[in-house]
Amino acid sequence: MGSVDRAYNIADLRNIALKRVPKGLFEFVDRGTEDEVSLRHNRAVFERIRFKPRTLVDVSKRSQEITLFGKRHKMPLIIAPTGTAGLMWYQGEIALARAAADAGIPFTLATGSMTAMETVAKEAGGTLWFQLYMWPDRSLSHKLVERAKAAGYEALVVTVDGVVPGNREYNLRNGFTIPFTFTRRNITDVLLHPRWMFGVLGRYLVTTGMPRYQNYPTDIKYRITAGPMGRSSMRTDSLSWDDLRALRKIWPHKLLVKGILHPQDATTAADCGADGVIVSNHGGRNLDGVISPIEALPEIADAVGKRVTVLVDSGFRRGSDVAKALALGAHGVQIGRPTLYGVAAGGEEGARRAIAIFRSEIDRVMALNGCRSIAEFTMEHLHAPDFHLRAADAVRPGLKLLDTAKAAER
Ligand SMILES: Cc1cc2nc3c(=O)[nH]c(=O)nc-3n(C[C@H](O)[C@H](O)[C@H](O)COP(=O)(O)O)c2cc1C
Numbered sequence: 001m002g003s004v005d006r007a008y009n010i011a012d013l014r015n016i017a018l019k020r021v022p023k024g025l026f027e028f029v030d031r032g033t034e035d036e037v038s039l040r041h042n043r044a045v046f047e048r049i050r051f052k053p054r055t056l057v058d059v060s061k062r063s064q065e066i067t068l069f070g071k072r073h074k075m076p077l078i079i080a081p082t083g084t085a086g087l088m089w090y091q092g093e094i095a096l097a098r099a100a101a102d103a104g105i106p107f108t109l110a111t112g113s114m115t116a117m118e119t120v121a122k123e124a125g126g127t128l129w130f131q132l133y134m135w136p137d138r139s140l141s142h143k144l145v146e147r148a149k150a151a152g153y154e155a156l157v158v159t160v161d162g163v164v165p166g167n168r169e170y171n172l173r174n175g176f177t178i179p180f181t182f183t184r185r186n187i188t189d190v191l192l193h194p195r196w197m198f199g200v201l202g203r204y205l206v207t208t209g210m211p212r213y214q215n216y217p218t219d220i221k222y223r224i225t226a227g228p229m230g231r232s233s234m235r236t237d238s239l240s241w242d243d244l245r246a247l248r249k250i251w252p253h254k255l256l257v258k259g260i261l262h263p264q265d266a267t268t269a270a271d272c273g274a275d276g277v278i279v280s281n282h283g284g285r286n287l288d289g290v291i292s293p294i295e296a297l298p299e300i301a302d303a304v305g306k307r308v309t310v311l312v313d314s315g316f317r318r319g320s321d322v323a324k325a326l327a328l329g330a331h332g333v334q335i336g337r338p339t340l341y342g343v344a345a346g347g348e349e350g351a352r353r354a355i356a357i358f359r360s361e362i363d364r365v366m367a368l369n370g371c372r373s374i375a376e377f378t379m380e381h382l383h384a385p386d387f388h389l390r391a392a393d394a395v396r397p398g399l400k401l402l403d404t405a406k407a408a409e410r
Contacts, residue, residue, distance in 0.1 A: 004346035004353040009361075010317045010338045013354055017088070017344035021196050022189040024174030025087055029340050032284040033166035038292070039284030042315030045292040049324045049384040054370035062366050064359065066374050068309060068332055069155070069254050069275065071127065074104030075359055076326055076374050080313050080334035081131030081157060081258075086114025087211060088344035090203040094123045095343050099351035101126025103359070108157055108334075111144070114204075116214040121151040129155040131258065133162065134243055136236040140217060145251055147215075156251045157278065158244060161259025163237040166286040241272055248273040256311070261296045263303035266310075276309035283314045283336050294325060301329025319361025323369070327377040 007013045018026055032039030064075045079100045085092040093115040100107035106127040109120050121128055130148040135141045148156060175183040190197050204211050212221050220234070248255055257269040258278035266277045279293040279300050293314045301310050312325050313334035322333045335358070342354030366372070369381050 002346060002349060004342065004350045007345065007353055007357070009357055010341065010354060013338070013341040013345050013350065013357075016346070016350075017341040020193065021088060021200075021344050022176075022186065022193045024171070024176035024186055024189050025084070025196075026344075027170045027174060028168075028176055029082075029084060029088070029337060029344075031168065031170055032288065033168050033286060034288035036284065036288065038281055038288050038290050039315075042281065042284050042292050042294075043317070045294050046315070046318075046321050046324060049294070049328075049382055051320070051323075051365075051369055052381055052383045053368055054381070057370035057372070059367045059370060059372055062363060062372050064362055064366070064374060066332055068106070072104075073106065073127070073332075075355070075362065076322060076332050077103075077105045077355065077358060078129075078311060078332055078334045079105065079107045079339050080336040081108040081110035081129075081159070082336050082340055083110040083112030083213075084114070085110070085340060085343060087200065088340055089347045089350075090200050091115045091119075091123075092343045092347070093120050095348035096339055096351050097124030097126060097128065098348050099339070099342075099355060100124075102352060103355045105355070106155075109153070111215055112213050114211045114214060117148060117153070118151045119214075121153070128153050129157055129254075129256075131157040131159055132247075133159055133235050134239050135234045136238070138243070138246070140220075142246075142250055143217070144215060145247065149251070149253070153253075155254035155256055155275075156247065157256045157258050158247060159258045159282075160239060161261075161280065161282050162286055163235060163239050165235070166282070167288075168285070241268060244269065244272045244274065256309070260300065261291055261293065263296075263299045266300045266304045266308075270304045270308045274308060276311060277304060278334065279310065279312040279330070280334070281314050294328065297325060297328045297330060305329050305331075319358055319363070319365045322358065322362055323365045323371075323377055324382065326374055327379055327382050 003016055007016060066073050066076045079096055085096050089095055093109055093113045097107040097120050101124055106129055108129040108131050109117055110131045111133045117130060130153040145156060175185045254275040256276040256278055257274045259280050259282060260266050260269060260277045261281060269277050279297050281290045281293055293312050297312050309331045310329060311332045311334055312330040313336060316322055316333055316335055317338060325333050339351050339354045342350035371377050
């Protein structure tokens with residue numbers, strides 16, 4: 001029995017990951033921004049929503065299947081884009097994508113991945129989405145989009161909540177940079193984690209060299225000087241709706257906007273031709289003190305849930321969290337850190353374990369709530385007296401309509 005088999009929940013996988021990867025890297029993945037108010041709030045908010053289960057329903061046949069953009073998926077989950085998956089494990093992006101394909105859920109590759117998008121597409125299969133950070137030179141970004149199209153990615157996820165990097169002071173203290181460079185502090189950190197030093201860093205050094213952003217154009221990839229993680233970015237703060245309209249023109253497949261928290265922005269994204277919005281606060285990593293996506297979800301689902309697909313992420317650690325979001329109007333839930341902990345703990349096997357934990361937890365929550373399908377999860381199954389009081393009345397009728405739409409789609 002491998003160590004990941006002894007992980008019974010996502011917190012167990014996190015504990016294994018904590019021991020396996022250098023502290024600087026673990027903190028980069030695990031922590032939030034500034035005082036981490038949003039990071040804690042993302043979790044705390046789930047406790048304000050409780051289930052109001054139905055009983056004596058024959059739930060002996062249960063299905064977690066959902067349909068996204070006309071395609072069936074075996075679970076209501078999507079793996080979120082995370083730039084450092086390839087530092088958790090050698091070619092960690094491939095491990096994650098294979099685990100996702102095996103579980104029948106989509107995987108999203110980040111612009112800032114350590115493995116090139118073409119390699120992931122060739123090695124992994126399954127449903128692949130590509131996440132885009134726009135660069136100041138729009139023509140370079142458009143070339144990246146062309147590459148994603150040529151490599152067969154089915155959806156483009158444009159991230160709009162990271163126009164400047166979050167203020168993550170621990171990265172400065174830990175001296176962790178991309179491209180990776182050695183400092184006295186992180187050499188000690190790495191030496192204390194020999195399995196990571198040989199199994200991850202060592203394997204890159206003997207194959208492709210120092211871990212780098214492999215999707216970046218060659219000259220830039222080698223020109224970027226190392227900066228603390230998240231601060232050496234090429235992202236642009238001049239991103240606007242015009243950029244989204246321009247992307248809509250050149251991208252023929254599904255287009256999603258990630259990092260929406262305001263219903264008006266969700267509506268504008270739909271007006272610009274987006275096929276979906278991802279309600280997200282980036283896992284509490286960018287703007288501290290921001291609203292939790294779960295709090296923003298009912299109003300956004302009410303505003304655009306019948307026009308476009310509404311996904312949500314940030315802080316989901318249990319199947320019960322996923323069920324609550326689905327009942328509040330989400331069509332699917334993205335997970336970021338849970339599968340990163342898994343891949344750090346045991347590569348592809350660890351990522352599979354993280355997904356399997358969610359699968360069994362969602363299944364149990366469905367049965368105990370008297371639900372046979374995801375479409376059967378509605379606001380009727382929730383008790384949330386202090387939650388979204390202002391929007392509750394306005395949202396409730398909308399959600400009823402949305403439920404019908406969800407049932408039809410699923
Ligand atoms: C280590 C790490 C790297 C991330 N990199 C990206 C990225 O490159 N692009 C992006 O859109 N989101 C990125 N995210 C945000 C995730 O896509 C997602 O919104 C977030 O992780 C969800 O919260 P959770 O980790 O609590 O599930 C990153 C998150 C983490 C933890």
